[in-house]
Amino acid sequence: MQSVFENKGEGWEEKKLKEICEIKPPKSEARNKLKETDVVSFVPMEDLGINQKILIPEKERTLKEVEGSYTYFANDDVLLAKITPCFENGKLSIAKNLKNSIGFGSSEYIVFRTNKNIFSEFLYYFLLRSQFREEGAKRMTGAVGHKRVSKEFIENSMIALPPLVEQHLIVAKLNALSAETKKLEAIYARKLADLEELKKSILTKAFKGELVNE
Known part of the structure; x- marks a missing residue:
């Protein structure tokens, strides 16, 4: 799979992830669409799969219960765990079938919302590569056992985009x-x-x- 992203073809462009994705969409989107009593999907870290491309949401909460301290995402957003060892293990999925098209989950998620120039599944496979995880692990910060991949590494990672x-x-x-x-x-x-x-x-x-x- 690594060779797919290294052997660039004609018309491919080099982009930083922050140039083709909105990283961490604002929670205000959920507040603008739903009432506090409306139900949304809830995805704790243990429910984010390894080598599971499509997220399977099993839990639900009201918006009021989760909007304070949890991470917001919507259908077709890509979720990536940023804390060790979840990041290195490849906890990563594309959000689908969310209740009211909205979900909340662990504060240890990085949420990517792709723009019109990139397909969410293409981004998923890019993030799934062992090379990406190995490079990210080298750039983690924080105390032992609570290290997280750095914001700078995520935002500035280069992707070859066909x-x-x-x-x-x-x-x-x-x-x-x-x-x-x-x-x-x-x-x-x-x-x-x-x-x-x-x-x-x-x-x-x-x-x-x-x-x-x-």
């Missing part, structure tokens, strides 16, 4: 690759489970004295 049509083609290929990878992971997990069961069976027989009779 035309929108090409972004869609790239995302389609990466989606297919991701689906195939998950299939292989599932097969591998089943084989490991079968091997573990075989190991348990052999050990049971061994300590019952049954192996020598086979």
Whole structure:
């Protein structure tokens, strides 16, 4: 996946993330759209997935309950955990299916709202790269156990941006690759489970004295 973002084609432009995204959209948007008693999606850190492109919101709160200390986002915004070890582990998703199209969550989220020049799924795959996380980890600040990726690193990270049509083609290929990878992971997990069961069976027989009779 890394090579997709390094091998620039014709018509690609180098941009800083802050030039193509609104980072941390204002909470006033939610207040202007909803009443305090209206319900919104609530996504604590434990509900933000790893290698889970589309966010699955499961909890809800009233706007009054969450607007004070939690981070605001809306449908199609990209959420990225900024605190260690969540950042390094790749806690990252695209917000979808939010109650009243609005969500709130951990104060440790960075929220990206893409402009007309970038597709949210293309940004998702850019942020998912191991190189991005490794570079961000080097630039973390704060006390041990509470380090966060710096605002400057996020805002000034450079992305090679192809035309929108090409972004869609790239995302389609990466989606297919991701689906195939998950299939292989599932097969591998089943084989490991079968091997573990075989190991348990052999050990049971061994300590019952049954192996020598086979």
